[in-house]
Amino acid sequence: MVTQLTGAGLLVAWGGAMIALSYYIYRRQSVNDTEEFITAGGRAQVGLTTASFAVTWMWAGDILGVPQYVGITGVAGTWMYAAPAVLSSFVVIPFALRMRKLFPQGLTYSEYFIERFGNLAHLVVIFVILYTMVLGGVIQLFVGGTVIGGLTGIDPNIVMAVLMGVIGVYILLGGLWGSMTTDFVQFVSALVLTLVFVPLLLLETGGPGQVYEQMVANLGSQASSFLSMANFNAIEDLFLPYALGLGVWGVVSLATWQRVFAVRRDKTSRFLTIGGIGVFTTIAMYSVIGFVGLAAFTDVAPGNLSIEALGLMPDWAAILFLLVALMVLGSSVDSYLTAIASLTSRDIYYRHLNTGASDDQQLRVARGASIGFAIVIFVATVFALGSISFVQLLLIGGIGASALVGPFALSLFWKKASQAGFVTGVVVSQIVTAYLLAASYGIVVSTPALKLWEIMAVGHLVSTGLTAILSAASPDDFHFESIAQEGSEVVADGGVKGGDNK
């Protein structure tokens, strides 16, 4: 257990370092216009973007979640948790390549829906993205308050307020540049956790051979299934809900799209590939914490396996672990907050409320939104901590993806996809999955009680099916080449219309 004083010192040191770094990048990159704030000028190098993408996907919850999976199903829990997370990076590649070809001037991917369909479709997409991004922030903060508060004895609400205050300030300064630069430092910190502390934990318990023997002894008759990669017993409860929800979450996440638009256009698939595979290796290393837990304890619930196992580390390592946990947590929350600030500035303010807004006005709104939504996420997390479990929260976060991925794909690759089909598909899917989710938890209604993966599958089928059927009945005839030619100062080859320089 780390003392309250040490915990408070770590929070202050982390906050000071992140704000100082963001101020440095704000000055270095001249983050004084909307394009720099939202897309880092579209010229970020592949190393910075890959690190930022990977560490955004390394959720603080993984440190708890992966050992929990191992505690439930053994070594197979490694790929059951990691594969859906990696799937997102793979699935988003065709979307990203198509979008960067069709819509090179994009600042947020949601603006594409105005060009493709119109304002109604855009408003529907904004709604889904906004609550999905807020939920993403709440999920991270939920874990931060629980873990850091639990390890230090500081009130979780105070921990969460400090976290959101610091993140809100450094995003206000540096926008996406601030997010990606702090992400790089946080990425290196996450590597230290997996490459130094996890092996240290393994050695504290006698090394891999000793851990294996203790696992066999502790698990008894369950050892053969728990030490098999082909243990499919928990696939319906653990793998499928994540694959159908969070497995396609990257396509919906504006945080992913900001990095897609930020990286050089000729490196789009490379950063998604290396970043995605890197997330798998990181999650695989977290599973070792679960192996140690199974070897060291015989009566610990899977959900507590991670904290108990990490408690085996010496005190100095526990303090450094806490600092790394802060880093991993900050990297994800700051990405969602930057995304929300961009959405508020471009998609809501500029596209619907003040279409003649100057660049300065848009930038002011983005900066205001970074503080405003930091408060919203904090309040929502305080509410969530007292009324919902972490797993429920995590799965609700995947519902938005089940409504949007299929219709989005149809809109990108099928010229007959219509606004009526798209809007109906997304809205009806959201209503149906919300009802089924409420029924599965017995909230207001109780039938039909479907499994979580079945609810996700219904969401995908309804949204994609309705979009396809209604579009086929009353088809659009969209000319994709028209998107890149209208209303932009940047032309399709990435150059500038009417000249070599801006």
Next chain:
Amino acid sequence: MMILFWLAEAFGAVDTFFAVIILGIIVGA
């Protein structure tokens, strides 16, 4: 009825896969 994971992670090495996973499940069965 692997801890390769460490080497793979050590990924980290800082003009404006599926086959290995499937094989691992088969071998580790």
